[in-house]
Amino acid sequence: MLAALAVVPVLRLAVVRHAVPPGSARRSGCDACGAPISVGRPWPALGPAARCGGCGARVGPPPGTVELAAAAAAVAVLVLPRSSGGELAAMVWWLGWAVPLVFVDASVHRLPDRLTVPAAAGTWLLLGTAALTGAGVTPWVRATVAGLGLALFFATTTLLLGRRGFGLGDAKLALGAGALLGWSGWAVPVLGLLLALVLSGLVGLGLLLTRRVRWSSHLPFGPYLVLGTVAALLLVG
Numbered sequence: 001m002l003a004a005l006a007v008v009p010v011l012r013l014a015v016v017r018h019a020v021p022p023g024s025a026r027r028s029g030c031d032a033c034g035a036p037i038s039v040g041r042p043w044p045a046l047g048p049a050a051r052c053g054g055c056g057a058r059v060g061p062p063p064g065t066v067e068l069a070a071a072a073a074a075v076a077v078l079v080l081p082r083s084s085g086g087e088l089a090a091m092v093w094w095l096g097w098a099v100p101l102v103f104v105d106a107s108v109h110r111l112p113d114r115l116t117v118p119a120a121a122g123t124w125l126l127l128g129t130a131a132l133t134g135a136g137v138t139p140w141v142r143a144t145v146a147g148l149g150l151a152l153f154f155a156t157t158t159l160l161l162g163r164r165g166f167g168l169g170d171a172k173l174a175l176g177a178g179a180l181l182g183w184s185g186w187a188v189p190v191l192g193l194l195l196a197l198v199l200s201g202l203v204g205l206g207l208l209l210t211r212r213v214r215w216s217s218h219l220p221f222g223p224y225l226v227l228g229t230v231a232a233l234l235l236v237g
């Protein structure tokens with residue numbers, strides 16, 4: 001838990017850097033005064049208060065939110081039973097990228113390759129080490145097929161529905177999510193996807209009813225994919 005809170009400044013930095021509109025350069029400093037933000041001098045911009053040290057403007061996600069998400073991720077890892085070292089490492093790795101991705105997607109509706117690709121690649125490789133160190137090759141093959149299958153599902157909706165489908169960022173996020181879910185069994189990726197769809201549907205409906213969004217609004221799916229993945233892993237674990 002303390003370790004999770006210790007890495008929060010790095011997670012906050014990832015969000016600050018990448019929560020920018022498509023095509024823009026990564027953010028290197030405060031929007032208001034330009035004071036540089038880096039992990040070398042994390043306070044107070046990357047601390048829980050999320051304020052620029054120069055001008056006091058808000059920097060990145062609201063105070064306390066990333067801290068809460070990291071703590072929740074740590075609890076999820078701790079309560080997940082029967083995990084081998086490699087499997088646990090894969091989950092910690094994936095969550096380390098998934099938490100900033102949730103905030104970036106919620107803020108600018110993007111899932112940048114610079115976060116989704118290392119998330120998927122590292123997860124797959126760590127599961128590979130788990131396969132080599134005792135788990136055997138079967139769950140790894142399943143993880144590989146499930147990751148590719150889930151990614152293909154999201155990519156197909158983009159191809160068929162265009163802007164009304166999911167984005168290619170969702171497909172790349174699904175690569176790692178699918179691998180993590182597929183490791184535990186064939187039905188688990190399906191469960192994770194269903195949970196993500198139900199969660200996003202419920203939230204979307206709530207937002208429609210309270211008139212916060214319109215039918216034509218495009219809601220980010222990344223946060224639900226991450227929540228659905230963690231929920232499915234906890235349910236089957």
Ligand SMILES: [Zn+2]
Pocket residue numbers: 030031032033034035052053054055056057
């Ligand atoms: Zn500032």
